[in-house]
Amino acid sequence: MSQAIIGVDLGGSRIRVARLDQDLNILERQETATLADEGPDKVIGRISDLIRAVWPKDGTPVMGIGVSSPGPLNPFTGVVLAPPNLPGWHSIPLAQILQDTFGVTTYVGNDANVAVLAEVARGAAKGCKHAIYITLSTGIGGGVLIDGRLLLGKEGFGAEIGHTILVVDGRPSSLEKEAAGPAIARQTRVRIARGEQSIIKQMVGGELARIDSRIVSEAAHQGDELALSIVRRVGWVIGLGMVSLLHLFNPEIIVFGGSVSNMGEILFEPIRQTIRENVLDEGYLNGLRIEMAALGDNVSVIGAAALVTTMGGFNRLLE
């Protein structure tokens, strides 16, 4: 008998909830604003309302609820610790609350971990057992699938790709501090303030504070040399981070998501070149695919539902 799965995407600005079948096809989807400033009780109330809205009306049993949430969180207990973009959330036992309300097993996973499950189940990494998902955005997050299993670590804090350490100019830095959106904006501001020429100065009407990674991307696509040099350096740093991940995980595929990855080839060309120039052995590149995420806005509800079919990502995704 077929069963339904409820997938919940709890984001800082939107909540999306879907009913899916066991093959992770979305059957119905609802969404609303998170209004995170109203605090956890109101937000959980909105999640519950949407779950009721998509709950099967024909008596189809529900296998479980999966929730994609911003981290940090403990995937083993389903407790959300203190996400920066969910004000007022401190050690909220979200899995337990939803499980008590709806009477079905509930799993909570961090959004980047859940994304790798989704891309492997239905997206760019379909069918892969060794996959890395990287989101390049305000931060850099990651999810790693090893032999079909999610990399979590002892307390579920693993796979923090953005926080791998790089020593830059003698001081420790991280992939995130050097290559996420705010770093791109900061590096551009500094170089324009130093007097380097760029069309970006005109694009923001001289207000350097308005520079963000999207504007840098636009300028780079128009051939602006400063913007191109910033993007190339970011690609170089990300490429070096990927080399470390290739040496550690020897994956089949690296999938890039997040707003910064929308820069496209001007970013990916230096990433690929840096990988080729720095990898230890050709064996790591043998069949390696580097691709863009394929699931767009649905990545989190699909991945959340995949948490249910893999029992929190603890079991193998593909047997």
Added chain:
Amino acid sequence: MSQAIIGVDLGGSRIRVARLDQDLNILERQETATLADEGPDKVIGRISDLIRAVWPKDGTPVMGIGVSSPGPLNPFTGVVLAPPNLPGWHSIPLAQILQDTFGVTTYVGNDANVAVLAEVARGAAKGCKHAIYITLSTGIGGGVLIDGRLLLGKEGFGAEIGHTILVVDGRPSSLEKEAAGPAIARQTRVRIARGEQSIIKQMVGGELARIDSRIVSEAAHQGDELALSIVRRVGWVIGLGMVSLLHLFNPEIIVFGGSVSNMGEILFEPIRQTIRENVLDEGYLNGLRIEMAALGDNVSVIGAAALVTTMGGFNRLLE
């Protein structure tokens, strides 16, 4: 009925072969010089002779043979590619050769991967499911256990901890290039050649080429400021590498082996301090143990035998 396991430690200078019981207790051990310069046929002949010497005489069945070998190698096929310290070895199907000779299932694993299996089965990480083993020696190698399973990757090239990219002061460098034995010697030579004062100059009779990491360690233990500053920098670099590994793997324990780790507290104090100062969140340090390897010369034969009980490390070590 009890079964025996044969563990083989194929090293660049010594071959050690043991018969173990299913609990990985060593029952009998034999060893000989590798004489690697004589090429693969002679070396495999010596391995086979030692296997015959420890083979059970009382009809006890042999469950399998496990071999610890220098990498690179493919643990799925048991083919040894081209280890720098085994001249003349190019894609030698070692597992197949021994399996054909002795008629029992044979697995081959790289020495650092095998070491983490051994330390978890019988050594410093006994009972851990999330463990990292690092050997600091002429190179930096690693083995990673995730939820009781060896991290291998698509073709078994994973867990190359020494080749994570760390320093990007204009040029990429790696943990191994900055902190292994030869790097320690090189950094010391450069600073003495520049005119810095050190007792090391007298210790090597002015022949800077004689400086190695053991001499730097001795000088540091005698309070030599230059040697101490080199060791502290190495500890800082290794500590930063460990921070990345904590963020990626969230392990219970990091076990250090290899000759450079014999430096002891003068090295581990800066490693621990660097970890404390750079970790993203206290959660990663919760219950974390940092320990020295416990199995000494037996680590490889025990780990090789553990390859058999885990079917090449592909299965969970502890259920």
